[in-house]
Amino acid sequence: MDKTFNPENIEKARYKEWEDKGYFEASGSGDPYCILLPPPNVTGSLHMGHAFQHTIMDALTRYHRMKGDNTLWQTGTDHAGIATQMVVERQLNAEDKTRHDLGREAFVEKIWEWKAHSGGTITQQMRRLGDSCDWKREAFTMNEDLSKAVTEVFVKLHEEGLIYRGQRLVNWDPVLHTAVSDLEVLNEEEAGFMWHMRYPLADGSGEMIVATTRPETMIGDTGVAVNPEDERYKHLIGKEIKLPLTGRLIPIVGDEHADPEFGTGCVKVTPAHDFNDYEIGKRHNLPMINIFTADAKMNNEVPEKYRGLDRFEARKLIVADLEEQGVLVKVEDHKLKVPRGDRTGAVIEPYLTDQWYVKVEPLAKPAIEAVEKGDIKFVPENWNKTYYQWMYNIQDWCISRQLWWGHRIPAWYDDNGNIYVGRDEAEVRSKHGLADDVALRQDDDVLDTWFSSALWPFATMGWPEETPELNTFVPSSVLVTGFDIIFFWVARMIMMTLKFTGKIPFKEVYITGLIRDEHGDKMSKSKGNVLDPIDLIDGIELETLVEKRTAGMMQPQKAQKIAKRTRSQFPEGIASYGTDALRFTFLAMASTSRDINFDMGRVEGYRNFCNKLWNASRFVLMNTEEADTGKNGGDIELSLADKWILAKFQNTLKDFEKAVSEYRFDIAAQAVYEFTWNQFCDWYLELTKPVLNNDASSEAQKRGTRHTLVNVLEQLLRLMHPFMPFITEEIWQRVAPLTDVKDVTSIMIQQFPQQSADMLDEKALQDVEWMKSFIVGIRNIRGEMDISPNKPVPVLLKNASDEDKRRMKDCDLFLATMARLESVTVLAADEKAPASATALVGEMEVLIPMAGLIDKDAELARINKALEKIEKDYARTEGKLSNESFVSKAPEAVIAKEKAKLDEFKMQMDKLKEQQASIAAL
Known part of the structure; x- marks a missing residue:
């Protein structure tokens, strides 16, 4: 493995390999698990909201795929009637032409050309994010199969009197007409x-x-x-x-x-x-x-x-x-x-115009009942109220748009104004007995894009044909979407799917929060606070970022203000954080909150987390790649630390799976982070050294620790994979061959780790937690008394129970090495201890006699000097905050920063005074 983790070197190649080998396709075995991608506009590019929701969907997809489910993430894009027509019209305007110069047929052909060359931006960006959707099933709302479904639904609803043409008030855009x-x-x-x-x-x-x-x-x-x-x-x-x-x-x-x-x-x-x-x-x-x-x-x-x-x-x-x-x-x-x-x-x-409408009330009733009966569940549950509020006050739905790009309404008019609806003109003539010489003209309007999107759950599965996918993946398992389209999309999918399949479209609807900037403001180009997820993955230079944020702004003063803000916020541009760090940030923030303030500091922190995992894996490989890990047999003897980390992993796995089942990705991410950083890296790797580096350790003991090292890391990588797919695949490819894993083609298609009660050694868990408290107590004394970490220290134990004594014996190898103990003496109940620094481990006192370890007077002088400096800093900051002129003029963020500094100085002073009192008492 390279010495440093560089995501640029692995991400694109790994993704191409996954896609080329067909790992994203449904397996065809196991329980069906399906997620429908809310189809982004074909004109769109990946924004932070997309990246947030896509990360959640991909995490769920990868998790269930590894759980052995027949997993499908159905992807595709929406034709985005207005947006796409505007893009192509602007191109024509640049040539001093309009769509009317081309005519309808040629203009629509021009849009298809644009789609072929420029309409795939967002799908390429989705690949950069690691989206493991089935690209072979990629749908587009204007493709022939979906267009057929749209026409079929329109005709059937019209035949039942649920679609009609009438004059009502609509929102009218006088520019778009x-x-x-x-x-x-x-x-x-x-x-x-x-x-x-x-x-x-x-x-x-x-x-x-x-x-x-x-x-x-x-x-x-x-x-x-x-x-x-x-x-x-x-x-x-x-x-x-x-x-x-x-x-x-x-x-x-x-x-x-x-x-x-x-x-x-x-x-x-x-x-x-x-x-x-x-x-x-x-x-x-x-x-x-x-x-x-x-x-x-x-x-x-x-x-x-x-x-x-x-x-x-x-x-x-x-x-x-x-x-x-x-x-x-x-x-x-x-x-x-x-x-x-x-x-x-x-x-x-x-504006009062003639438009086509869907009579929604008859469709709304069963859609309301589906949620009331619990067939469809909203997560969090409080979104039920929003859904009911809209559905109980529902108005007929205007489905016609005065555009050229979209599904043209399947209705024809004769010269007398009679309206005929059918799947095509031939069916209309046949159905109504209209001779060929009767002039018919098709309605010029197209359907609202939300109409075709409402059919997404079943049209993408082959309806109106009876297909295996329709039977297997309807209803889908969960819909991940934003609260702003509960009515526009979610409710309409429920109504249409129930109407045309008799089934609910999905079992659960997970409503995500809205990604805002670090101050809680909505991200918008006009505010100049938009972050591009691809920029966070690849990095971007400052001036390029400034140019990007101010592009197209007509007001020079506003552009200057945004440029100034950007330079202040990102003086060195945006560093390359890689996909995994960004994904983990999103998941760690995915709580049940309605608004999520995005924190760049957390992205940097999780990039450090990736580095920590990488370096820990290098340590494991350096100690196992050329050694016996027990893969080919041989006696295995597990140390106390080995038993402890195996039990810790089981608890982490249990917490992770519970959190994911409840859509608490923040809790799941915290469980992974805590185990990886604090338990595996900071403790277990250190606890392996006394076994691996000790000549007195038997080969069975060393083999047991190496076996535990590689197998816990391999399982941890599988646990982390749904959240951080690229780094886990890269490391797993090196680690898996050292373990009992039979198929080492890809982590993606491995089984998710399984919980095992046999690994839950409660005694090992309690003993090691006791040992950790002991080691931390000794380290804290060293820090407070400025004793070198390499200097062996004598230790006295007071109030030691029989259990404490047993643990001292069982942990002696680890304690001697990691706490650097010179000797351990258990004091009798009435025995008086010399002047010592003390730490508590349960009810037992751990004492280190200070005689000969520190120069009391020199140490007090050092503390007094440090205290004097901190007190001056405290007084200066306190004076600033007491100055009315400063408080009234300074920005709120500056005042908050000064208050935080004051709290920090106070904490440092208190700590120094405690040390001063401890040493003075010796």
Whole structure:
């Protein structure tokens, strides 16, 4: 093995070997275990959220594969209608062309070309992360087999009356000219205004004051709502208002949506341009007047002077006209949530259009029951409430999008506007008896990408055909996903899978937290705090990182601010940490928390952990590769330390498996870390030296320790493999041939370590813990009294029980070597001890006489000098924190750092004073 661990030298080659040899494919034997990859956008690249969730999925997949399950990680990508169309349209725009110049067929062909050449970025990055999904089964939502499933579902739902075409309000992106889902709308608080206007009663008996944040929509008002219990206005219900600027008469209606406590208590109702108003309009049969075109300009429904104006230009003119006519009462500053398209940044317009819908309520009922009965379990369980909240208030689902890239809706229109739905045009003509000379045109719209994604659990398994995969892997075992798409994806998969297979799509849904930066802020390009997982794996130079974070920013000041922040945070760029360190970081942070603050310090710490494992393995190999490890027979005699580490490993294995079964990857990671670093590396490797390096040890004893060294390490590597696949494979290839393992092709296809009660030697566990306390006690005294670790010391034992004496005898080889004991004397009950430093091991006192070991006066002088320095540092820091000017101006992080320093100085002072008192008492 190389002297140092270098992940760059092993990761790509190891992964290629795994994939080429087909290790990622389901074995076909054992209990089925399946995970569905939430399909990332084909336009996407691996971000921290992906890397986090993929690490969890891969850990589960590798674990169950090693457990002997018939394991499938079904992978694939989503065609991402809007995002992909925008990518290719931007390429055309750079050539001064639009999609309309090409036409629909040629444009879609252009997208397929782009997909073939550039659409595989994220799948290559997934390989870098170690994702062991079955690439031979890679699905794409626009491939022929999935497209067939999409068409089949649409036709069947339409035949049952569960898909229909109707006019309703949708989120409309005026740049993309399409409806978008709520998930594609960003609602962020912005500074705006509230305009208060007079609406005169038609009979001239008074007026009402209404307030709005969108005065341009008033031209589309078809009513004013007041609360029917509001004493100020309930007598006006049924009367009419004369709408300013248009003169149109609109009714006053009583509706509970009007809040008497908000504003004036009077609400203008614009049903065609506000979702709440739309519901009010439906309840009171109000007209719905659309005043905008598809690109959010004023249409012919408005007075002529406003026609053709952009909505925000129209706003200025309308406000000026209201003011001129004395209708405008006042304008107030107002913070409001502005909906913007996540792709375009354009303000989303609630817009009344004809769209295709799924009638969801009949599908929702069995989906609710599946969770209520416990057939599907959410982890953590509290996400049930979110699921129920959405499902009990479910609205019909708008599934059509005004795009060219996607599954084109299988509906055709004749010249009379009749609609025919079928799997293709030939079926439509045959089914409805339409002659060839009857002109038909297919609907131009495509389906929402969430529609095809909703079929993922069964469409990827070959449905509508009856396939072995459909019978074996539906339902899948667990879905790993984020809380933000419980409704958009998880709920719809449950509804669709139950509807078309009669089975649940998955047994458990593990909801992960959201990866945030170290300050708890959401990672976003605009904040300049995004981390690229590939940069953490490979490393990146500072200026390249700065350039990457500021690329495409239109505001120079913002770019400079982000550049400054990046240089401050990463003065030397980002080091190469390797995949295993990054994966272990994610798993160690995978608790049940909703938000996870990513800590670069932990990545560095787990890179050190990889180094520790590497160096420990080199030690094992140096002591075993050219020696007898018992593989070929021979007597084996286990030392106390050997029995102890075997028992410790069994407890670790038990804790690990329990934690994984409960999706507590943080606890599982901690169990692995604690055993590897603190027990195996720091203790056991040291405890092997007294046996291996002692001429008095028998060959059976040495063989027993070597056998334990290689076999515990080999099992530990198998235990760690699901979390850290690359380093474990690399080391295992060297260690496994020295053990009893028969097949040494790859750790990936080895059996996961099995728990064995025979290895749980409780006596060995207790004896070694006693011995460790003894050794630590001696080492602590050496440290406090500044006694060289190489100087043998005499030890006196006070209050030693018979059990203590037995343990002293059984552990004498280890204690003599690791505690560097000169002699051990057991004091009688009434025997007085000389001036000594003391440590406790249970109720037994371990004493080291100080006479001749230290110079009392010199040691007190050393401590006094150190104490004097720390006291000055403490006083200086305390003074800083007492300075009001400093506290008021310094950033919170700086103040926190100074407080931490103060606590550290206090701890050091206390420790020095304890040492001072101990030595003074000698």
